[in-house]
Amino acid sequence: MNDMKGALEQARRDAQALHKKAQDATAKKHADIRANVEKLADEALKLQAALKVLKLSQHADAQQHLNNAVNALDDAAKNAKAIKTANERDLGILRAALRLRTAIALKQLSRALAAKRTSVKGRAPQFV
Amino acid sequence: MDNYVAIVVDNDDKAYEGLHALWRLDDAGDITVHGAAVVHRDQYGAMDVATKDTDPGARTAIGIGIGALLGALAGPVGAAAGAASAAAVTAASVGTAAGIGAAAGGAVGLTADAVKSSEHDEAAYETGFVVPRGKSAIIAEVSEDWTTPVDNMAKQIGGTVYRRPKSSILESYWNDDDDGYLYPYDYEPAYA
Numbered sequence: 001m002n003d004m005k006g007a008l009e010q011a012r013r014d015a016q017a018l019h020k021k022a023q024d025a026t027a028k029k030h031a032d033i034r035a036n037v038e039k040l041a042d043e044a045l046k047l048q049a050a051l052k053v054l055k056l057s058q059h060a061d062a063q064q065h066l067n068n069a070v071n072a073l074d075d076a077a078k079n080a081k082a083i084k085t086a087n088e089r090d091l092g093i094l095r096a097a098l099r100l101r102t103a104i105a106l107k108q109l110s111r112a113l114a115a116k117r118t119s120v121k122g123r124a125p126q127f128v
Numbered sequence: 129m130d131n132y133v134a135i136v137v138d139n140d141d142k143a144y145e146g147l148h149a150l151w152r153l154d155d156a157g158d159i160t161v162h163g164a165a166v167v168h169r170d171q172y173g174a175m176d177v178a179t180k181d182t183d184p185g186a187r188t189a190i191g192i193g194i195g196a197l198l199g200a201l202a203g204p205v206g207a208a209a210g211a212a213s214a215a216a217v218t219a220a221s222v223g224t225a226a227g228i229g230a231a232a233g234g235a236v237g238l239t240a241d242a243v244k245s246s247e248h249d250e251a252a253y254e255t256g257f258v259v260p261r262g263k264s265a266i267i268a269e270v271s272e273d274w275t276t277p278v279d280n281m282a283k284q285i286g287g288t289v290y291r292r293p294k295s296s297i298l299e300s301y302w303n304d305d306d307d308g309y310l311y312p313y314d315y316e317p318a319y320a
């Protein structure tokens with residue numbers, strides 16, 4: 001496994017961890033949700049920054065997926081920050097949006113990884 | 129190539145084994161798993177999704193998506209029947225947020241929230257093409273350069289593989305914008 005492939009796989013593991021945290025944090029009582037989202041926003045932005053660097057070394061297909069992941073993480077961070085001060089009516093919508101954005105970011109990273117793996121030639125015959 | 133796969137096995141234990149084996153194939157780089165879940169169809173035809181989530185709302189959302197996917201995996205007949213017949217169920221029970229793409233098997237997810245038995249029957253009709261009564265299945269979205277790794281794994285656990293290209297499902301019955309239907313990482317399944 002070369003370093004770049006490893007970096008992408010590590011980024012997906014980080015996104016999986018972020019997704020789990022978002023799921024867990026938003027399943028709690030409203031007061032607990034507000035207390036936990038600020039850290040989530042920071043983690044989303046940290047991962048976003050890492051992806052911006054990582055995408056520079058990827059080929060076009062993976063880059064597009066990473067761009068999408070960067071955008072989704074930006075939205076997730078905004079959702080998380082908005083939750084902090086949201087009223088009860090908006091909290092449910094923002095909670096769902098946060099879950100969705102982290103899921104989209106993760107899926108896009110997963111697709112980037114698949115593109116990267118496919119680009120590694122000679123691993124396997126192409127039967128499909 | 130991006131595919132949706134269903135691996136039908138005899139029981140829950142085999143399904144859990146298959147779920148973890150699928151993620152091990154991902155770890156090895158043989159395939160890339162974008163999401164996976166375990167479902168079970170009981171002897172009466174009702175479907176349940178094995179979930180780790182304790183949030184009833186999330187559980188329903190996951191079920192709706194998997195139901196739609198099972199309908200799509202059943203092929204055009206199953207998906208079309210579901211889209212036509214379950215639309216009313218979706219509108220009445222799920223609300224407008226659930227699109228027509230979820231209608232094919234939308235009632236499946238609602239089993240977790242105890243809807244009417246007639247809707248259970250409809251869901252059973254939809255998914256019976258893929259998951260026989262009393263059987264379990266691993267449902268997954270994967271990128272695979274060749275089918276051998278998944279096929280071999282399924283063979284080892286005595287499973288039958290159903291596979292459809294993602295592109296063929298997207299065209300008509302599946303909405304890729306929806307998310308959260310399949311768990312994007314390995315988990316310990318438990319039936320709600």
